[in-house]
Amino acid sequence: MPQYDDKQKFSVGSFLLYMLGFLLFWEWLRPLSTFTDTDYLSIFVLFSAFLFTLSYFELSVWVAFPIKLVALLYALHSIYFPVPFFDFQWVSYLFDDLFGSMKHAFSRDWDSMSSISRTFLFLVLLWLISYLMHYWLIQARRIFLFFIITVLYVTVVDTFTVYDASSAIVRTVIIGFVLLGILRFIRIIELKGFRVNENQFPMMWIVPLAILIAFSSFLGYLAPKAAPQWPDPVPFITAVGNQTDEGAGPGVGRGIQKIGYGTNDSRLGGPFVYDDSPIFMTTIEELHYWRVESKEVYTGLGWDTEPAEPPSESVNPDDVSLDSIHAVTYNDNVRSEDLTAEVEVLRNNLYPFVIFPGELQSIETEEDRIYQMNTITNKLKTFDQADESGLGEYTVNYKVPQFSEAMLSNSSTDYPAEITERYLQLPEDLPEEIKELTEEIVADEDDPYGKAKAVEQYFSRNGFSYNTTDVAVPGGNDDYVAQFLFETKLGYCDNFSSSMAVMLRTIGIPTRWVKGFTRGDYEQTLEDGRRMYQITNSNAHSWVEVYFEGVGWVPFEPTQGFLDLPNFISDYENNTAETDVPEEQEEQNEQASNTDDSSGSSGYQFPIDLDKVLNWLKWGALSLLIILVISGIIAFLTRKNWLDKYFLWRFRKRKDDDEHVFDDAYHRLLWLLEQYGIKKRPHQTLREYALEVDRYLDTGDMRMLTKKYEHTRYSNKSHQVDWADTKELWENLIKRIRP
Template sequence: MMGRSKMFSFILYALGFLLLWEWLLPLEQVTKTSEVQYFIIFVVASLLLNFFHSPWYITWPLKAAFILYALYAIFSESMEFILWLSQLLGEIRVNTSMVLSRDWLDLSPLYRSLLFFLLLWQITYLLRYWLMIKRKIFVFYFMTIFYITLLDTFTQYNGEHAIVRIVFIGFILLDLLFFKRVLEAEKMDGQHLLLRRWMIPLASMICFGVVIGYLSPKAAPIWPDPVPFIESKAENMGRGGISKIGYGVDDSQLGGPFLNDDRLVFTVTTSTRQYWKIETKDTYTGKGWIASDQAGKEVEDIQYGEERLLDDTGSISNEIQEAMFNFEIGYPHVVRPYGFLSVKGEASGFLRYDPRLDKLTSYTGDMNEVRLPSYTIKYRAPSYSLQELRATKGIPSGADFSILREQYTQLPEKLPERVRSLALELTGEYDNWYDKALAIESHFQTGEFSYDQTRVAVPKAGQDYVDQFLFDTKRGYCDNFSTSMVVMLRSLDIPARWAKGYAPGQYKGTSGDDNRIYEITNNDAHSWVEVYFPSLGWLPFEPTKGFNNPVNIMHDEQTGSASAAAFEEESMETKESQPDEKEAEEKENPDNVIEKDAKAGNFFYKYWAVVGFAVILIGLAAGGLILSRNYWIPRLLIWTYKNRQEDEAFTGAYEILLNRLDSVGLKRHPGQTLRSYAADVDSHFDTTDMSHLTERYERLAYARNENSTNWEYSKELWENLIKKTMNRVKKE
């Protein structure tokens, strides 16, 4: 009888392995993994150890030793084992630090393989649980089908034959487990004979159905291939649909959700954190932005290396610095920091500056736009005097300033009046442009507004884009925030314009010359606000929630005004009351947290062995408790009730016993009486203890006879049954 039981278990394990094998077969095609055999051997060995019920103190060292051997065979490159082991520990230390800093994309292949081995370790344990204890495999079967269909749809892997194999193996496995559950529930005699009689016709029927389905003619697909279909929809989505984030030239219709895109656009090496500016626009239409004609302003040609001051450098002259750009996605426009002086590129040709857009574009000698793969920009990072900023309270007289005021305070005729009313309400107590701009900027950092990329409305016909955001939705991304601030400033006759380009990007460390390296992706495409100060030029502001302005303000005031002090105090209170926003700003401003990250990194590198050992020790302890729960839980229950004397403990102990019996497979059927269930349990254990306990429980529950339980005697029966559940687990 025992041999037949082992044979049935072996068949279940074999079918479970074949399902798990389907997870490993595509790896060579969809990843760079070329050593799949080690993972397959590991799965087979793990399942065999489970089949023979090897204790954890044997299986864990064996599995760990094989993982170490496999990693050495794959990644050692003939290095001596001791040296490679030292390298392995170093990679684990570095990659664990990257995991803790959520830099998951840069993990090394060795560390990824180690994690995959640990994942397979867990899956093989779950297979044993599903096959031998729960007798249910549908969840894993469904996950396997879903996994293969995803790979077949979105990768080069052809899952046609894999689906056939999965259907065949899965149906047999599901039917065997279902039939086994029925036989165990009904306690039929000759279970193995019945299983053997059913397996042959069952397998034959499934084989026949699969073959007929495979050979039958198939109709053409009704739906198109989802990959090109989705890509085309993403690229050609009309107004009101979902667009893909990134730099674009058409800003006439703003609004609507967009999809994230983490493709790398460029890497820049420089000493300062910057906005990466591309262009500005000056005419707000009520729906978006366009560039005005600006008669009299002609394009200018600039040679590579020629110094041309396009941006004011503020009130304080800083040293000349360099920013070195390397592009993964090329554009003909030039991405530049504030304080631009010159561009040095590898290509021949020239640059063309369009003052309407404040935009630089690269051209070849024959007047064609060219995409530069790399270039270096010289610039002076601007610094602005706070004293001069707060001294600006209006536009000076003069023809040039009159034109500037007309161009950069333009607003649609039908702009709702409540937009200007809100701006006046927010800035009424301030007498200078800078504090007014800060007040409007701070308004968007309150809890009324939410940064969101998906649930973003598109203004209806006749509805103003800014008015909708300020008073109706209060939910959006950088275009909503920046456009609204520009419009509110213009309603106060403060010259402002809409700037676009890229946010500073993600800090990636330092280069050999101590410059900082930033990676900018399509997700960093961004828009912000520029406000004109006659004595200083255009100053950037950042209203978008969760972003931080990298502009350098020199606090050179001797004594601040009462209004300024009040505003600064209010700003501090706002920041203190919004810890989540502060954390978001720190995430966007890595310069402010470099020192903190360095300290955390130094601590980890110094004590990595202690931390790693503690993590491993905790993991082993947790795993040991989980694997041995069927041994220590009964003993804990016995110990808990051992010294209790009151009869009231009997009810709780009896209910715990029912749950314990259910967990080891002795389930009570719906509608089954306690006496009938007790008889089944006694029949299984060849005892009468459960019936005696049930009789006492019923007298206590229904007759309310508290003296009928005889707790000392009942406790002895209860402990015997708890111990028998332990023996049942060992046999399984």
């Protein structure tokens, strides 16, 4: 066979081969962000394109390898390390992480491998595929097998996941046939010995081929198609997969879901993967959760409403309040603050409803819509004529309450009939052990508020862990709440919130299950001081509202890792508390005075002038007090200049084998950040706060420390952080927060 020497190479043809090969490979990457928890798809695509480009130039391995290695490191840096690329401290952390994950890999403990190591292996896989594509396209001149596998991959993903491959299958067929045609043409040239001048490509062959394939594909796409001749096997396979035998293990039954807001909550449980797809942009003055709706019927497996489609009422956007006891969130005697928030909906066609914090008062928008408020769930839907249609941009005016703990504690348990009928509902076959456990938890509490707080705090004190992967699905004879309370003790917001709502109902306290979103991820601070946040699917959340007579519906947050929702104060009126303390103090002073008098009458005579001694002690004590006060004031005013040095010195003296040193150092770091003005907001999780700190300090160390801290606190496996490995990260953060 004639050799295809360098002079016979045509650069246009090689470039076209690489470009089409990359487009075909791209079809493998497109669905990843839809049915997996893989983010940063653009980085993976750019990294693959860079590898294909280097392969096209056929550089020496001694040149190409270090360039590709730097590109791989840069991709990892872009994903995980928000610090300058040439700040090589992150490289040290990267290699430590990789070596640690290698130990887990050799011991086949795949679950313990870090996200960084998994991403590293995925990038290495992309690197290897670029070599394979070079071999198939340039040396073997065969791509048919890869093309067929790609078609099968796209069709299977389209069938069994939420990914829509209608356009992908057309692109794949066109690209694949063009590639096959070009490779066939090149093989004919090589086999027959045709000579092609350098930088010359016989376009008279390729252009008709591309036109023919494009026309055939277009005609096939538009042509009528016969209906399926066989029954669709997917519903059968899905139904079989969703059957859960009694005693099935965690995660069986529903498969892995993707987090996000949904309307069907009749069957809860099972693992999920995070989805950071943005859906709202909000501009607010204070941090709040965003409410969508509530549900009140617990079925033993999930939540429904009764009836399935509760009645709705048309409301005026200038005043959306209703007189329904279900729709009114707070009573008029609850102190509240009027606030405003702006919302930009990024996917309004998927979310035809209004999100709002607190109690919604009115809506301002330039878009013409019809508003329907559900009188039971409190969900405010928007319509364009008769069709559901979301708003693009709107402003919500709302009230934020300040709850008096005294008022909550003194609230009556004589609830209205329409509250008890709907919000004390429980399944007839609810396990009795749930009520027994609840009564044990609230045994020392006498009022509804104390009982609600006791149940809310029960989970954080009794070994319950926040988990999204090893979450059980109740079988046909299991109860969702009982399984979480007595068997797994692992779950996410649905498990915690459902359990608290059901537990309080067993002791006669009305509750409802609420769905919505957390406050989102911080984006920027505007000139007027308001902050902008992005709400993604990963911010979908559920919590509990408890009814207090004379107050209304009060939100509670039982989920591990999330902070309390409302603002609580001891009482609106503090006059009584302020007058009681001086009287008690006065009694203590009188007792102390009597004691001094009795002790001084012993008759012992001092050999020196007692008056002079007492006078000296008095002035000495006064001088010392003045010095201490002045020193304290100076120390307080200059605290930002010495606090960091003091704690650096203090923790350098701590021994590495002290098992509590890391926890102490992390909590002290949080305190220092607050002292230097980087305060943690009431509704921020540690992970959200760490991301904000890293953005403020231009580093990635806080996220690393927080990840280790969460692993020690919330992992169901015993784990102790090596202080020697984390000390440098901790010290670097403290040095960066210096004024």
